[in-house]
Amino acid sequence: MRPEALLHPTPAGLYCPPGDFYIDPVKPVERALITHGHGDHARAGHGHVLATGRTLDIMAIRYGEGFAEAAQTARFGETITINGVAVSFFPAGHVLGSAQIAVEGGGMRIVVSGDYKRLKDPTAEHFELVPCDVFITEATFGLPVFRHPDPASEIRRVLDSLGTNKNRTHLIGCYALGKAQRLIRLLRDNGHDRPIYIHGALKSLCEYYQAQGIDLGKLPAATLEEGAGGRFEGEIVLGPPSAFNSPWVRRFSDPVIAFASGWMQVRQRAKQRGVELPLVISDHCDWPELTQTIRETGAEDIWVTHGREEGLVRWCQLNQIRAKPLNLVGYEDEVEE
Numbered sequence: 001m002r003p004e005a006l007l008h009p010t011p012a013g014l015y016c017p018p019g020d021f022y023i024d025p026v027k028p029v030e031r032a033l034i035t036h037g038h039g040d041h042a043r044a045g046h047g048h049v050l051a052t053g054r055t056l057d058i059m060a061i062r063y064g065e066g067f068a069e070a071a072q073t074a075r076f077g078e079t080i081t082i083n084g085v086a087v088s089f090f091p092a093g094h095v096l097g098s099a100q101i102a103v104e105g106g107g108m109r110i111v112v113s114g115d116y117k118r119l120k121d122p123t124a125e126h127f128e129l130v131p132c133d134v135f136i137t138e139a140t141f142g143l144p145v146f147r148h149p150d151p152a153s154e155i156r157r158v159l160d161s162l163g164t165n166k167n168r169t170h171l172i173g174c175y176a177l178g179k180a181q182r183l184i185r186l187l188r189d190n191g192h193d194r195p196i197y198i199h200g201a202l203k204s205l206c207e208y209y210q211a212q213g214i215d216l217g218k219l220p221a222a223t224l225e226e227g228a229g230g231r232f233e234g235e236i237v238l239g240p241p242s243a244f245n246s247p248w249v250r251r252f253s254d255p256v257i258a259f260a261s262g263w264m265q266v267r268q269r270a271k272q273r274g275v276e277l278p279l280v281i282s283d284h285c286d287w288p289e290l291t292q293t294i295r296e297t298g299a300e301d302i303w304v305t306h307g308r309e310e311g312l313v314r315w316c317q318l319n320q321i322r323a324k325p326l327n328l329v330g331y332e333d334e335v336e337e
């Protein structure tokens, strides 16, 4: 069997003809396997959804209990057979519940990694390497210039700034799923014990992480009743990127605008957003992690999806590994980063 007979791109997403299912479809389908809860991978309106319990929980939080007609939980490492095709889920290290999905048929194993990272992160299950014949990788930071710094050093820049700008609110923009919780945990691990104030849009997912045993400490709402009459002098406040274009930001005391994203390595992007304190903290692999993972899977074929496909395909070819871009549409690296 050619690998394309087991899995190939269609306008609705990656499709497995013998199993009759899609992985992370961008359109409503009868049967969907979902890698993780980010909006461009997990959408509402499918017939049957198979995902990890945490991803199903996150989908229910974001879309309501009726996000699909039926939901089935996949446990990490367990094999589930769908129309004769064996599928299994393995941790991807990207956000809580995130999985790589292995699809096996005709003596071949294809691993769809979804989004993943290798760096240790107490707010996500640690990435597990899955040997395979075909490895499908994202390429969000698929260029040699992308090298993420140690997250602890980025967090220390926030704490240093807080020490020298005692009257200013440190307002950090971050996405609601994954980034916010990781940022909070990093602040705690680097000694910040004070309450961290959060925008209402972050509340339900932070509560979910806490309920799953990830201690985030005190997270009061960043409302007018809190934090020095709603001025939050010398405090850290977290909000989603959308809130930064709203009147919400005006209530804070001479805010230091920070933003946590792998893209903050690109000075131009930080400038465009008016970010004074760019924090290079990413939930995706950087270039060394991408190329290391490709080598370690032992895959003979690499299929590259959303991001900078050309760079990674070229690297594979230079290293005598077969590779091609998949040209899947509908995945936005900006949405989650």
Ligand SMILES: [Zn+2]
Pocket (backbone or CB within 6 Å): 036, 038, 041, 094, 115, 336
């Ligand atoms: Zn993602």
Ligand SMILES: [Zn+2]
Pocket (backbone or CB within 6 Å): 038, 040, 041, 114, 115, 138, 306, 331, 332, 333, 336
């Ligand atoms: Zn993605």
